[in-house]
Amino acid sequence: MERNEYQEEKHTKFIYSSKRRIQRRVLQLEKSTAEAIYSxxxxxxxxxxxxxxxxFLSCWKFSKIDFGKPYIFWCDAIYFEDSHIENDRTFVFSGHAWIGLLSNVGSEWKVPVTGKFCISSTGKILKNYTLIFYNEGQELILSKQ
Known part of the structure; x- marks a missing residue:
């Protein structure tokens, strides 16, 4: 194992070892997502x-929700097929995502996804959001209320 791979693996284990660290990362990603929507x-x-x-936000939010459980989901990519702005602060989209289980990284599924994100008036934070992944009659919901 090369030095960089070792450092990355060590860093990843360190980040995932604490629910507090995961929460901080989620908050950072929420902020960057809010700024991107504002822009x-x-x-x-x-x-x-x-x-x-x-x-990225989905991956870390899945980690927070599934912390310590055997079936942790991850999200490889989200692609928008339709998106629009509501009331100058709400971004709504539908599209598809590639998701999988951390325990089986060799297998992923293309699933429909919808999302609704409301940012603050300054565009610096996400006030609330809901992301819904649909798979065979089931819904995986990530949200902040």
Whole structure:
């Protein structure tokens, strides 16, 4: 194992070892997602990481919810098929996502996904959001209320 791989593995185990660390990472990702949505609303600009922000947030939110459980989900990517802005602060989308189980990283599923994100008036925080992943009659829901 190379030094960089070892450091990355060590760092990943360190981050996942505490629910508090996971929560801090979720809050950082919520902030960057809010700023990306704000930029999109104000400037009609999506940077190259726009959809990735939602996938990263999903991964870390799954980690927080499933902390210590044998079936931890992860999200590889989210792709928007339709999106629009409601009331100058709410971003709504539908599309599909690639999700899988951490215990079986070689297998992932393409599933429909919808999301609704409401940002603060300053665009610095997500006030609330709901992400829903649909798979064979089941719903995986990630939310902040």
């Amino acid at each position: 999109y609303i104000q400037l009609n600009h999506q940077d190259q990481w726009f959809e990735s922000n939602f996938a």
